[in-house]
Amino acid sequence: MTFHRIVAHLRSFDDRIAVLCSLAPSANVMAADSVAEDLRRVTYAQLATLVEEFAAELGPTRRLVALAARNDLASLVGYLGALSAGCVVLLTAAVTDELERTYDPDVVIADGRPDVRRETSAHTLHPDLALLLSTSGSTGSPKLVRLSSANLLANAAAIAEYLAIGPDDRASTTLPMFYCYGLSVVHSYLLRGASLLLTERSVLDDAFWDEFRACRATSFAAVPYTIDLLDRIGFSDMALPDLRYVTQAGGRLAPERVREYARLGADSGWDFFVMYGQTEATARMAYLPPDLAAEHPDCIGVPVPGGEFSLEPIEDTGGHERGVDLGGHGNTETPHELVYHGPNVMLGYATCPADLALGRTVTALHTGDLARRTPEGLYQVIGRRSRFAKIFGLRIDLQRLETGLTAAGFTVCCTDDDELLVVAVESPATDPTDTAAQLAGLPIASVRVCPVEELPRLPSGKPDYPAVRTLSAPAPQTRDIRALYATALGLDPALIRPDSTFVDLGGNSLTYVTTAARVERALGKLPTDWPTMTIAELDRIPHGGSRFGRTLDTGTLLRAAAIVLIVSSHIGLYVLWGAAHVLLGVAGFNFARFAVTAAPRAERLRHALRTVALIAVPTAVWVAVTLLFTDYYRWQNVLLLNKILGPFDSDTAGHLWFIEVLVYFMVAAALLTRIPPVDALERREPFWFAMGLLVITALLRFQPFGLYPAPDVPFSPLAAWFFALGWAAAKATSGWQRLLVSAVLLACVPGYFDAPDRERLVMAGLLVLIWLPAIRVPALVAMAAAILADSSLFAYLLHWQVYPLFGQHHVAALLASLLAGVAATRMLAEVRRRCEVPQRWAVSLRSGLPSFRSGLDGPDLRRRLARQFR
Structure with missing residues (x-):
């Protein structure tokens, strides 16, 4: 038996395209012609045949069918086939243990294959019942909405009418089929003989838009979160010539965003429909006509065809004084609840199998929203009762x-x-x-x-x-990771939460080494991605590790080895050049990890400039101090501008070149990613953005434009491509991406220095950085490397003044230079700690002291406050 019209009339559309779906869902971005060829086209006649065959496989017995749905052809056929067989479909993302225990389905469909648990139903199913959906789009909830065939047909017809869906329309599925909003797209389009582009791709995926254009799709559905994602990918600049309209529902979109997208649509030739609905109304209750969106962006509009609203006063219990005037209209009368009436109102709720036998228990839908009707006849939601x-x-x-x-x-x-x-x-x-x-x-x-x-x-x-x-619950167990971060980063522990990460808290390459060592001691082992793991996740890691070795971050090992090579070569203990350029690559790698994060642009910039300050300020102070006693440096060195202002021929012109160019690179990179279009591009394609920077800066390797004499080019700002290469290495997440970065490295380094030994060292060090995220080393080596890496900045800065004191005692000079760096690092850390203690106290007091409004008192309040501050 055919259960309702959405299924019954499939064959009447004959050779029209009903569904397009990808044959290669994991394919990379391709040309539009290639994308079009890679799509399977299913006509209505073919879809009807598939549905009939699936219904025949289920048989004539009416049963409860639980369907784990995806946006693919198998799920669509399974859903329509179950309806065609007269079954009741429980549509969900996954058939959870709780759903199975609660409702005990007769048939479970996963991946398009039915698992028949029993030949006859264990339940009494009401004749009108067709579909069960979780409330509000949640998954796995035992509270379900009971919908009838008439509900589905009425809502699909209403949506198709006000959107004027025709046979040439084609919707791309941006929302899951088990969600009432996503399912309503399926129903309304199939009802009108239009077609569906079934896809599970995100709107963040370039391949989604390749398919959208190749299939000449005319619409897609969005929730507020989708709108946020569209901003990230530069949707406003996209060329979508066949787009006819965009719909938005699933939550309130801020009025300014409604106005923005309404105007964007008007300028680009498509309509923006704001819609309002609930699962309990099958999907839609109201829509805002596109021509009214810019003028009335805070309204939900008018009822869908066949439906109507009423405003029912609710009893004022004294608790709604903050909710009455939410729209800012000065409306202080008794609040009214928005109530919807129409043929798409659900039969009622189900919380157990016995409820599946019930008929209609709801005649009008109390939405729970507080609303008003504007003079223009539009409805406006001004608050939420519940x-x-x-x-x-x-x-x-x-x-x-x-x-x-x-x-x-x-x-x-x-x-x-x-x-x-x-x-x-x-x-x-x-x-x-x-x-x-x-x-x-x-x-x-x-x-x-x-x-x-x-x-x-x-x-x-x-x-x-x-x-x-x-999120507010404390971590199930703690090993003082929070206190560890507070000490290492100079933060108030009260402001560090279980979902905080090292990167979120402003961790950078200068604080990384010390913090990593402490985290490893606390956990017994160090996960390679620990900087982006939350404190709660780190706390859940069982204590492990081995007394025979520790995992050491490759960047840390390279920093430690490089500073020893640099200082030794300057002293004359031996000569092995190239380590400074390896450090430039490591600096770019760390910048990409700790400064180019998911944080907002302003926060990214603050983190980056704070790191720059921790490098530049101590350097400038030290150089200024030396000027009081010697003429070793000049004022250009204090400003870290010797590589720009000169003089280029002084004995000390090259001593601080590494610190100077590193500061230039970091400031330039931080300011570059602060530019909104650049920031959007980097977030959308982090690896290709980094590769673009690498290619651009690598041009300076081959054409320095006479900015510096040839021997000075590798020790000038023109060496920026090493920093960019480290950045690209950090963003390379697959083998082929690392191969590409390695290829650029091997193409650019040979001949750059005209010194084969130096070039071999640079290539070896950077290849290790690209391919090995961490290395297992003896515990003693790990400890020594961590100390040297942590103090590498000051060892580099101070060794110029330290090693000449030891004459030809090269080993003593090396040890003294490294120890001076360690001592200076520890001293600066102590100064910072002492300076930050009063600030932490101030923050704690400011966060903890209550601010009372007049009239708030009483025993209950005092008791709760006492518990808060105990």
């Missing part, structure tokens, strides 16, 4: 708080853990604690801010609030 937290006896409107923090420039999700307000903030440039406390009217101590690289999200792209709540 998104309130109660902290210290105060009702906090979490939606309003998120809106306020977003307006202040933060990307956040807000929830509570019964006693504290929990704010997850994505890659913050500044601390939002004060702003959150002020907006919520709470003491600062009751706000827990959890910085994250990316906000937790459900597969639908919506915020995952339960996951946000868990």
Whole structure:
């Protein structure tokens, strides 16, 4: 039996293309013609045959079918085939143990293959029931929305009507099929005989857009998170000649963003539809006509065809005083809840198998949103009835708080853990604690801010609030990694959270070595990617390691070996040149790891310039001190500008060349990645961006344009390509990428110095950097290398004044120079620690002392505050 019209009329569209899907989902970016050839085309007649065959395989018995859906042809055929067989489909991302225990499906479909658990159903299934979806796009939840065939057909018809979907339209699937929004695209397009480009690619993937253009797709669906991703890839500059419209739903998009995309669409020849819906309404309840989006970007629009809204007053319990005027319209009347009526309203909820026998238990959908109707007849959501937290006896409107923090420039999700307000903030440039406390009217101590690289999200792209709540929980076990970071980085432990990483906290190449050694001692072994692992992840690593050796970062080993070679060669103990250029590569490698991160541009720049200051300031101070007693250096050396201003022929002109050019490279790289288009390009293609820099700077290796005499070129700013090569090595994540970087190295170094021994050393050192992330060495070697690498800057800086004191005693001169570097490094660390203690106290006091609004008191408040500060 055919269960509803969406399936019944497939064959009526005959030879029209129903589905296009990739034959090579992992293929790299190709030309449009190649992409088009690599797609399978399935006509409606062929799809109908596949669906009929699948339905016949299931048989005529009506059963509960759990389907783990992907955006592929097998899942689509399985879904439509189960409906065609008259079954009830439980559509989900994965058939979890909890779903299986709760609902005990008769058939489970995964990867397009049915696993028949029983020939007849163990459940009583209501005749109207067709589909079960998890609420709000969550996966694995035992609370399901019960939808009928009539619900699906009514919503698909309404969407197809207001979007004017025709047979020539083609939608690319940007959202998962198990999510009601993504599924509504499938329903509405199949209903009108249009076609679907089935893909699981992200909009961040160039291949997605290659397929989009090759297939001449006309639309795609977006949630707010998708819009954020589009900004990263420069969507506004893309050429998409066949794009007819973009739809947005799945959460509120900030009004300024609605206006921005509405204008972008108007300028580019496509429409931007803002839509409003819930799973409980099958998908859509309202849409904002594109011609009204720029003028009314804060509205959800008008009801979909066949539906209508009513505004029902809710009882004011005294807790909505912060939620009534969320739209800023001065509306202080009793708040109204938005209620939807229409044929797409669900039958009801299911929480157990017995509920599957129920008919309609819901006639109107109470959305939980507070709303108003504008004079223009548009509906506007101004708050969320259920998104309130109660902290210290105060009702906090979490939606309003998120809106306020977003307006202040933060990307956040807000929830509570019964006693504290929990704010997850994505890659913050500044601390939002004060702003959150002020907006919520709470003491600062009751706000827990959890910085994250990316906000937790459900597969639908919506915020995952339960996951946000868990961010505030302490790590299950601790080995003082937090205190270790606080000591190594000079931070207040109270400001370091379980989801913090070494990179997030401003770690750089100068603090890396010491911190790595301490982390390894704490864990017994050092994961190669520890700088980007959170404290919580490090805490969960079981203690391991071996007393016979330690894992040493290759960059650390090269820094240690290089400083010994450099100082020894200058002293005359032996002569083996080239280590300084290896260090330039290591510097670029570390810059890419610690300064070119996922952090916002401003934060990236601050981290990079802080690292530069830790190099430049001590150097300038030391040079200035020497000027008081000798004429060893000149004022150009104090400013680190000798390589630019000269003099180029003094006895000491080349002594600080390495530090000078390193500072130039780091400042230039930091400023370059601060430019928005450059930043966007680097984030989109980190390896190819680095390779582009390498190719551009390598031109100076072959054509120095007469800027420096030929012998001076390798020791001038024109050696920037070594820094760029290290950057590219850090961003190379595959074997072929490392081969490409190695090829550039082997092509550029020979002949550069006109000194084969030097060239061989440089190539060997940089090849080790490219191919070996870490090396296992004896514990004693690891300890010595860590100390030498940590003090390499000061050893380089001071050895010029130290080794002449020892005359021909070359070994003593070497040891004295290295020890001087170690001593200076330790002394500077102690000075920094002493200077930062008062600052940490100030931060602690500022973070911990409560700020009260008038009228907030009482035993409950005092008791909670006492527990906070105990």
